[in-house]
Amino acid sequence: MKVLSKPVADKSKYMDLLRQMMLIRRFEEKASEMYMRGKIGGFLHLYIGEEAIATGVMSVLGPDDYVVSHYREHGHALARGMDPKVIMAELFGKATGSSGGKGGSMHLFDASRNFMGGYAIVGGQLPIAVGLALAAKYRREDRTVLCFFGDGAVNEGEFHESMNLASVWQLPVIFMLENNLYGMGSYVERTHAGGKDIYHVADAYKIPAAQVDGMDVLAVREATEEALKRVRTGSGPVFIEAMTYRFRGHSMADPVAYRESSELDQWRKEDPIEKFKVVALREEFVTDDELQGIEAGVQATVEAAIRFAEESPEPELDTLHDNVYA
């Protein structure tokens, strides 16, 4: 792993990035607890360990840019500015949730933030990203589409079709690969013929690509900034591979029986939040007191989200039939 890349000059930016990553972490730790208590059903896919990617990306994305994601998207939604209360309520399946309790953890959506949804079939969101970009280009709008996907999606046909279409049509898409090295429980070198450095596949589609340290929020931020600049010239898509690691299982249902705990220990040393704290303290962009203040603030936000979700009503029963058709 590389050391953290060059610091941003502005102190408040540091605080924001740190607060954002800590919020995602605490939110998910609490969600995991709520899942164990039966408050959250279905599948819950935690982003713990990968927070630097969502945080770095969203810190430079414009409000008009579109975001499309997969089923491990709490972090993306939070970093995009969706209200933690509304997200937690959706996880609880409550009427006040972002999708009125119809979607759950895997299907967050917020058109007002151009957060165009979490999709839970691996690879299924990629063609949608192409379409959002096509619409933006057709309307001559200055928008970029940021599409998140994992290393598992790279082996789906939809990934390749989307890369090809975005490139032949020169569409404003940033393909943001979060390579956490495991597609469910299968190691990337056993599932991808090209090995674990996946960004090489972009060459086949003449899409410029870069690999960054996904545990370094500043590196992700910088890479996204560069990609945005390039995409906004109208020269077509860009591919970024962020190398990362999920500290938890594929979902809460996964006992993680497929990797050595020493591997996790090794990656924990790269914890994006802890690493960033060290630098922030060293560079004196944040004091111990401020750090505690952020921690307390984040804690309060998450507690308030839980309370809101707990106290919110279940969906009205006749809404079962609503929204089948527009």
Next chain:
Amino acid sequence: MTIASSQKAERGNISFVQSINEALRQEMERDPSVIVMGEDVSGAAGRKDQGFEDAWGGVFRLTKGLGPRFGPERVRDTPISEAGFIGAAVGAAATGLRPVVELMFVGFYGVCADQITNNAAKMHYMFGGKVKLPLTIITNTGIGAGAAAQHSETLYSIFTHFPGLKCVVPSDAYTAKGLMAAAIRDDDPVIIFLHKLLLGRTRAGLRQSEEYVVPEEPYIVPIGKANIAREGSDITLIGIGYTTVLCLQAAQELEKEGIDAEVVDLLSLSPMDEETVLSSVKKTRRVVITDEDYPRCSVASDLSALVAEEAFDYLDAPPKRVTPPHTPIPYSLALERLYPPTKEKILAAVKSVLE
């Protein structure tokens, strides 16, 4: 397959293909958010340097002339990449564009089902009604051209199975134009199934009035409504797309024998006009259901269940279905002829119901 497409076709003789084409052109004129995408919908993408443009106009010429008229941004030739471009249409629709995409043959759904059944069908619901998907999928269907197992299906039931999709099947040039326009204007994903054997037909003879012509001005045929194509009192024949033509032909024969058949042209498979079906069956007390799709778990079996559950007390005989056998579609013309519903099979079914 060759399609008659005389530019000088008289207004009264406008074909099914021309009807679809005219609806597309008119909707594109009235609404700049309508775009068309598909494989060779214009044709010869990238060969304008050689003077080629609009070389295909769609494999069945449904989109002929739209490319030169509206330009390549609105009439977009795609790679052979159905999951990619149909998924892209879903994404574009989520922003409010009204994409019309051609799935060249319905069997190709196999490579893009994820985008149609997991995304298009479900997004409005799973995102709590926060996004609309005004997407239209045109697809070509049907037996009768020796196109074998993968290019001859109708697969209505695949799509009607999924809540969130609307499915319509025009039976003649008039309903083709009106349903095409209705599909484009609809805020939900609509699949319009076009049968190969209907494409070249001009006046389908479906209406009892001989003066029937396709109006030039835009109009819609409402989605979700069946049409009584022929009124009668002795038995109800239910048709879907091309089998409506067969039902009408059968009804003409039956008339000679003094049997007065009513023909329900279903037009819309989803949502389905159960009321029209049931009131017809309650009136005639007998029903023959025709469907070119595979017989198991089909629209025909759904209709049969509907009638049995909701109109049992009115029936003088059990509902009868006329469908293909439960086999893939054969290539050999000798075998293919045996396969689909025919007028003769419908007549035999009517006789058995009347006995």
